[in-house]
Amino acid sequence: MSLDIESSSAATAPPGAPAPSPAELAARHGLTVSGARPGLGAYVRQLWGRRHFITSYATARVSAQYTRARLGQLWQVLTPLLNAAVYYLIFGLLLGTDRGVDNYIAFLVTGVFVYTFTQSSVMAGVRAISGNLGLVRALHFPRASLPIAQTIMQLQQLLMSMLVLFVIVLMTGELPGPSWLLVIPALLLQSVFNAGLALVMARLGSKMTDLAQLMPFILRTWMYASGVMYSISHVAAHAPQAVKILLGLNPAAVYIDLMRFALIDSFTSEQLPPHVWAVALGWAVVMGVGGFVWFWKAEERYGRG
Template sequence: MSQPESAVADSRAGDRAGGSSPNGKDSLSALAERHGLRRAIARPSLPVYLRQLWDRRHFVLTYATSRNVSRYSQAALGQLWQVLTPLLNAAVYYLMFGLILGQKDDLTNYTAFLITGVFVYSYTQRSITGGAKSISGNLSLIRALHFPRAALPLAYVIQEFQQLAISMGVLFGIVLLTHEPLTWAWLLIPFALILQTIFNLGASLLIARIGSFARDMNQLLPFILRTWLYTSGVFFSIHARMADQPAWARFLLEFNPPSVFIDLMRHLLMKSYSDDLVQKGFPHSSLPQLWLYAGFWAAVALIGGFWYFWRAEERYGRG
């Protein structure tokens, strides 16, 4: 008897023995296991998955770079919009919050304060928005090629990091033009950006899984991110506005992840910001505490987001 006939006979024998479900799925699974077969899209173990992701690092970088180049290819000003967009947003926020609502009275250098907040928050906002569409927007690629699906959210975060590198050069120039001194603390800025990038990646992986199965998330996400924007101290000093509020309420706003990364960047970039907090007696987090918070959020987001995304690896692109 040939091997296929033997396998069919084994399967029928198993069915007669009552070892299969009415639809025959259990017998087929047992048959495949006996003959050394496995599912083509089975989720690999976590170490294997990480190794596969590392092996495709060149694909991730190339994909991110090509998306970055083509993003503004149809616009007359091209890549300049990477910088102009947050600057125009900052100008609107300065008019509304700085002048009309008087938030600039709390700080010596409100211009640098506001633009720093806008640039740092925009980095997280764009990373999460891109992550939400990274799976649902690339179904044809997912169904055509076999690769770790985490490569897509990772590529979107790298794309935003490449844009941030350009924006930070503009931010440094603006901060210096507003008469902030160049200090040794600036050497720590790359480490702050690395922690924020790790957090962005974890958050992007988390929202990528949710967005791949709950398509309405792409409609809901702008409202969530806008609420997050208003509670992250981008336009106002949390220390000044929450000085008379309960300690637990002030802590919630200060411990909010975007607030942590924004506050950390302001401490590193702006000597006047730290001086304002001391001179006006605002309760504020110390710089070591901010580093601790930033490290905590980076670790929690990366570990939790990566594990949550990996658990659904074999379900992406199906149905």
């Protein structure tokens, strides 16, 4: 190949003039490095051009996920419900963490459903590249399509589960009100945050093959620190101020609290951390934009090595 380029360089150079370098010759004829990372703006445009592929891929994965299970898509709802039942038995009845919490069933189920969305997005992001190496190596497309599609897949599952969540909340005595509309911006901000986090985990998971085995332990610890089964404001009432600040900045807890505030009348603004909407927006922007840029910087390395 180098001999052919040098021969071509010599053939195109005027007599007595220095032959152009291979890089100059490639630029002259519009040749680019195979698999080179495009600029950030071009990458965003490529990703937007694949938007139909992203949504179709996510929908197909949702449909195929439980095809071998007898109950099929019903498991999308049964899984968080069974988790909520187990947590209610252990934390509500045995450990008594329902003390100080009105309408504990709605409180708990809302926390489980919302946290499951983030947890599932993280686990899907870890495997987004490493679990699709055949696709990554065979086709040229923006690799960010995969973790973003995985997040959309988890969002679709959550939206189906939300119907059951609304029924449970209604059965516990809550009535629909204007505050229920806050579910939309809260879910939108959480989706952006989850997508950015999935992009971060996809880059890490593409090189760290054991990350998928480690993440369940990290996610379980994060869940216990996010107030899924208990009220953070009640448990941390006498904690040091630094602990209260850290718990209030926990993104998983922030999005859970916003959803509870929207759906449960007894969950008032006094139980929310200060400036909760600003914190939710900040996490969405920082993780969404930062995760996307960090993933893009390794675009040419995915699927290699």
